[in-house]
Amino acid sequence: MTEHTNEEIDELDENNELYEHHRFVTDPGQNPLRIDKFLVNRIENSSRNKIQEAATAGNIRVNDKIVKANYKIKANEVITIVMSFPPRELKIIAEDIPLDxxxxxxxxxxxxxxxxxxxxxxxxxxxxxxxxxxxxxxxxxxxxxxxxxxxxxxxxxxxxxxxxxxxxxxxxxxxxxxxxxxxKTSTRTYRAIVWGQMKEDEGTIEGNIGRSLQDRKQMAVFPEGDRGKPAVTHYTVLERLGYVTLVECRLETGRTHQIRAHMKHIGHPLFNDERYGGHMILKGTTFTKYKQFVQNCFKILPRQALHAKTLGFVHPESNEYISFDTELPQDMSEAIEKWRGYISGRDL
Structure with a gap:
């Protein structure tokens, strides 16, 4: 009997996925069998209850069609399933920490x-x-x-x-x-401050994202070949601020560090993004006063300038699309105001 093919697919990161995806191809001699029984025998640490919950949510497909837990599989069928990861050996300590x-x-x-x-x-x-x-x-x-x-x-x-x-x-x-x-039916937009002047007012960045071959803590863009996973980022310029630009980014995919890696790839790393080189003065003058100004901005915004501003999805109970928006956090807002002041000459 031909062995079943099981391809594990990760949406976010090969080591830090939040949910797992499996793909099976049944062999030519497969006898009819309930799909929940088939899957529980082939997915490590799964349970029939977990499989059935995935089916109830519409997360099990055969030949790209949603099926129920009692569907009977046949020969040469492609089965895909999305389900939450099984618990790992790590105890969670409940802590009274404020949440917004x-x-x-x-x-x-x-x-x-x-x-x-x-x-x-x-x-x-x-x-x-x-x-x-x-x-x-x-x-x-x-x-x-x-x-x-x-x-x-x-x-x-x-x-x-x-x-x-x-x-x-x-x-x-x-x-x-x-x-x-x-x-990819949920919608997400981000605000980012990036180094340099974007040539176009809007555009799309495409390129597979995977672990950097030089630094495992970084993600890199691989424009050609099979390395990495497809990623698409759309951007729109919101405000030009001299040597930096405020942009809105809309994700088509959700790869690890997607915006950070894509922006670096096109020559516009995020402002003060240490991991991707944005913590250095990449654009501007050689004047001491300018360097001091940028260092002051780094102190105001001691992190990469990236904020997940909007989020939209279909509600699991009402089946209605809902969306949410937030104001920019104080550190990003203050840094933007500093750049506005700089280009207007007030801080020169």
Whole structure:
């Protein structure tokens, strides 16, 4: 008998996915079998309950058509499934940490993450994370228990990126939302300050994103070939500020460090993005006063200038599209005002 093919696909990062994707191709001699039984035998650490929850959320497909848990598979069929990761060996400590909650109902929470807050526990960050705060805020819900390091998470943003995140409060909502992020039907826009003057008022950046061959902590863009995963970022210039530009970015895909890597790739690293070289003075004059001005901006904005400003998705209960917007955080707003003052001559 031909062995089944299982291709694991990651949406965000090969080591830090928030939910897992599997693809199976049944062999030519496959006898009819319920799909939930088939999958539970082939996905490590899964359970029939988890598989059935994925089916209820519409996250199991055969030949690209949604099927129920009792569907009977046949020979030469392509099966795909999206499901949340099984718990890992890491205890979550509930901590009373303030959260900026924009919206909350029985299914989900939308919150505005502060810069500097790590989203979920991991190596070097076992406490003080957003998940620790959520575990306290939602300690009476079954989904938020000490065994799951990523309860309710369907997407994430970097530690030093601020902005909007949606958190599921039930398994049904988690599967429903994860499916939207996987299929790219959710909408997200970001505000970013980048080095240099963008030539065009709007544009699209395309290029596979994968781990850098020189630095595993960086993501790199691979314009050609099979390395990395496809990524598309659309940008619009909002304001030209001399040696930097304020842009809006709209994601078609959700790769790790996508905006940061794409902007560096086209020669416009994010302002004060240390990992991608934006913490150096990349544009401007050689005058001491200018250098001091930029250093002052770095002190005001001690992180990459990136904010997840808007977020939209279909609600898992009402099936209605809802969207949220936030103001720019104080550090980015102050840095923008400093640049406005510089180009007007007030700070010269």
């Amino acid at each position: 909650i924009i919206h909350e109902d029985d299914s989900l929470i939308v919150l505005n993450k502060k810069p500097g807050m790590v989203v979920h526990p991991g190596y070097g960050n076992y406490t003080g994370t957003m998940v620790n705060a959520l575990a306290y805020h939602l300690k009476d819900l079954p989904l938020f228990n000490s065994e799951d390091p990523r309860p309710g998470l369907v997407h994430r943003i970097d530690k030093d990126t601020s902005g909007l995140l949606v958190i599921a409060k039930t398994e049904q909502a988690k599967n429903f939302l994860a499916n939207q992020f996987f299929k």
